[in-house]
Amino acid sequence: MNKNRSWYNISLSNKLILFIIIILIGGIFTSSLISYFLAKEELDEKGKTILKNSVRLAELYAESKYHLVSSSEIEREAVLETIRTQLIGEKKEDGTRNLGNQVDFGENGYFIMYDLDGNEIMHPRLEGENVWSVVDPKNKDFYLVQDQIKKAINGGGFTYYSWNYPNKNNIGAKVSYSKFVDEWDLVLVGTAYLSDFNSAANSIIRVSLLTSIILLTLGIVTSISFVKRINQPINKIVSAMKAVAKGKYIKVDTVYNDQEIGKLVSGFNEMVDSLEKSSVNLKIQREKIEHLAYYDQLSGLANYNLFKEFVESRIENNEIQGILLQLDIKDFKAINSLIGYENGNKIIKIIGNSLDEIISQKNMIARTSGNEFSIWMEDNTDINELINELTVVYNRKIKNVDIAYDIDFYKAVVNYPLHGETFDEIFRKASVAMKYIKDSSESGYITFREEMANQLDKEISLLEHIKKAMVENEFTAAYQSKVDVKTKEVIGVEGLTRWYSETLGYISPYEFMQIINTSDLSTRFGEYTMNLMFGDYFDLVNKYGRKVTLSINISPLFFLDANFINIVKKYVKKYNLPAERIIFEITEDVLIYDFREVRSRIRTLHEMGISISIDDFGTGYSSLNYLQEIQADELKIDKSFVDEILSDHRRYEVFSYLCKMAKAYDYDVVVEGVETLDQYEKIKNDDINLIQGYLFSKPERL
Numbered sequence: 001m002n003k004n005r006s007w008y009n010i011s012l013s014n015k016l017i018l019f020i021i022i023i024l025i026g027g028i029f030t031s032s033l034i035s036y037f038l039a040k041e042e043l044d045e046k047g048k049t050i051l052k053n054s055v056r057l058a059e060l061y062a063e064s065k066y067h068l069v070s071s072s073e074i075e076r077e078a079v080l081e082t083i084r085t086q087l088i089g090e091k092k093e094d095g096t097r098n099l100g101n102q103v104d105f106g107e108n109g110y111f112i113m114y115d116l117d118g119n120e121i122m123h124p125r126l127e128g129e130n131v132w133s134v135v136d137p138k139n140k141d142f143y144l145v146q147d148q149i150k151k152a153i154n155g156g157g158f159t160y161y162s163w164n165y166p167n168k169n170n171i172g173a174k175v176s177y178s179k180f181v182d183e184w185d186l187v188l189v190g191t192a193y194l195s196d197f198n199s200a201a202n203s204i205i206r207v208s209l210l211t212s213i214i215l216l217t218l219g220i221v222t223s224i225s226f227v228k229r230i231n232q233p234i235n236k237i238v239s240a241m242k243a244v245a246k247g248k249y250i251k252v253d254t255v256y257n258d259q260e261i262g263k264l265v266s267g268f269n270e271m272v273d274s275l276e277k278s279s280v281n282l283k284i285q286r287e288k289i290e291h292l293a294y295y296d297q298l299s300g301l302a303n304y305n306l307f308k309e310f311v312e313s314r315i316e317n318n319e320i321q322g323i324l325l326q327l328d329i330k331d332f333k334a335i336n337s338l339i340g341y342e343n344g345n346k347i348i349k350i351i352g353n354s355l356d357e358i359i360s361q362k363n364m365i366a367r368t369s370g371n372e373f374s375i376w377m378e379d380n381t382d383i384n385e386l387i388n389e390l391t392v393v394y395n396r397k398i399k400n401v402d403i404a405y406d407i408d409f410y411k412a413v414v415n416y417p418l419h420g421e422t423f424d425e426i427f428r429k430a431s432v433a434m435k436y437i438k439d440s441s442e443s444g445y446i447t448f449r450e451e452m453a454n455q456l457d458k459e460i461s462l463l464e465h466i467k468k469a470m471v472e473n474e475f476t477a478a479y480q481s482k483v484d485v486k487t488k489e490v491i492g493v494e495g496l497t498r499w500y501s502e503t504l505g506y507i508s509p510y511e512f513m514q515i516i517n518t519s520d521l522s523t524r525f526g527e528y529t530m531n532l533m534f535g536d537y538f539d540l541v542n543k544y545g546r547k548v549t550l551s552i553n554i555s556p557l558f559f560l561d562a563n564f565i566n567i568v569k570k571y572v573k574k575y576n577l578p579a580e581r582i583i584f585e586i587t588e589d590v591l592i593y594d595f596r597e598v599r600s601r602i603r604t605l606h607e608m609g610i611s612i613s614i615d616d617f618g619t620g621y622s623s624l625n626y627l628q629e630i631q632a633d634e635l636k637i638d639k640s641f642v643d644e645i646l647s648d649h650r651r652y653e654v655f656s657y658l659c660k661m662a663k664a665y666d667y668d669v670v671v672e673g674v675e676t677l678d679q680y681e682k683i684k685n686d687d688i689n690l691i692q693g694y695l696f697s698k699p700e701r702l
Helices: 002-009 012-070 076-087 144-153 194-219 224-245 259-294 304-317 332-339 341-358 383-398 423-439 450-471 509-517 522-535 537-544 564-575 588-592 595-608 625-630 639-643 649-664 677-683
Strands: 110-114 120-122 139-143 157-164 171-181 186-193 322-329 364-369 372-377 409-416 445-447 475-484 490-501 505-507 549-553 582-587 611-617 634-637 668-672 690-692
Touching (some): 012 076, 012 110, 012 157, 012 171, 012 194, 076 110, 076 120, 110 144, 139 157, 144 157, 171 194, 304 423, 341 364, 341 372, 372 423, 383 445, 409 423, 423 445, 450 509, 490 522, 490 537, 490 690, 509 522, 522 537, 582 588, 588 611, 634 649, 639 668, 649 668
Parallel strands (some): 409 445, 549 582, 582 611, 611 634, 668 690
Antiparallel strands (some): 110 186, 157 171, 322 372, 322 409, 475 690, 490 505
């Protein structure tokens, strides 16, 4: 009762003041809490969106770099280092990297990359370590890395866990988004601390608390109208927050003079500025990555992806007739070998500029592979006239650079819809026609014919038989002797692969090796052959003596495979072979892929004791300067030089010159294809060491 009397004794003014205070307290604190939780929720969601989009953009960036590896332009690790530098930063001397990237992950966020075994491929501090068994510091039963990898493999997902702040002892809540990058076979992760995402929300609540105190003081001497005036900007902030959640970055008018409201509005507007800048930066990065995904950086033309989208859009939206013309620069490997890769790149640029100049805008030009250009035309352009015009423009432009090299093209044509109704179908048939014209002696341009596809189907069928034959060990080894030219003593053998198929019968090495070397079986078959012949080595010793050498042919793709050296070490160790008795024969073609890498690998093989022979010398495009730079051990002169030395004196002079040149570089010289005694007598006094041919032995099985 006393309490009630006390309430009745309070004046109406005080009641109003108390009422206003209650309203202010309730309204301000409620608005502050709503603002805080809305801001925190929206910032967390926006942070997750930024995190997810950033990983996707980084994935596109990594995929856009993969063609450098798949086309053997750059080693995998070098491309990965470029990606690490772009996404995190350059590696410091202590092995760590600075936290910093072009995506707003907050103060402590960063990218991570694992392989499927949990090895850190990219990390600011743990790069190179295996973190498969790492657990959440606050939940020892939660294996966070395994969770990230699992979600990445399943299409991508978020992982919530705890982790130490960088260079600090305290632990914070983290969120990461992981995605599997198929081309690289790696897991890409973006990770950030939740406190970085919602720190602005903490600022808002602090400002709100300060505002509450000030408004409570002012509320004692103000009227209800003032309370209403205060509520107006708060309501605008709430509305603006909802707009931000929908991606509309709306600021609140800064016309309010009240200190507390001004700070609240200012803080909110700063938060909106930050989110908008992050969105703009994200858009810029997305545009850069999209450009990488759709345009060829060397020629400036569209790449395969954009070309495909354009042609598909024309096919889907129009009843049209079109022509897909493919141009492939003839002997481009030879061009790169003779004038260098930099000048080869200049030629690519000039061809791209020339095509861009002569092709009408309603048609489409793209560089769809290393030295291949594709053109989509719907205007009945005469192809021969187009090629002639291209040559004229190219010759005019090439004069502006210090290169004097004529070019010619292989030309393949497919008609739409005559030869196919989808882009994939007509592009595949263009590739079939291109392969056919490269293998044939036809001139001019060639239009796809069904028998070309039949030939390709035959090759595909043979490829499947080859895969089966490797599983069932149908391939065997035969060995041809290498004879000392003076003593006629067998001092080495060359291992040659033979194949008799129970289904197809005997298949010539030329036929099946051509299929293998143009497919993805090159490394697998090379390892198969190495295992087979290394396993025969001690049987060869029993037959020819302990000093016999074993020569094995290594294809360029196998030689340049990232795992080649490890494969060699594996089988040398498996069979306990004396490495100094092993010779790897590589053709001149390998020298025009990546000269520095070839030289590095030869140096590594030499350190192991293995020798290198340059096979079929004189039939390829390699520069004579390579003989000195490559530092091989043996040079094999091709059979084509021996065939005509008895009937063509000039041919013999070339042969003799090659022998002298090889000796000048301190190479052992092996002459292949010696089949008659007259040939032997003709060459035995030249600068040669070994002879190989039917005169002494045919390839024989053990």
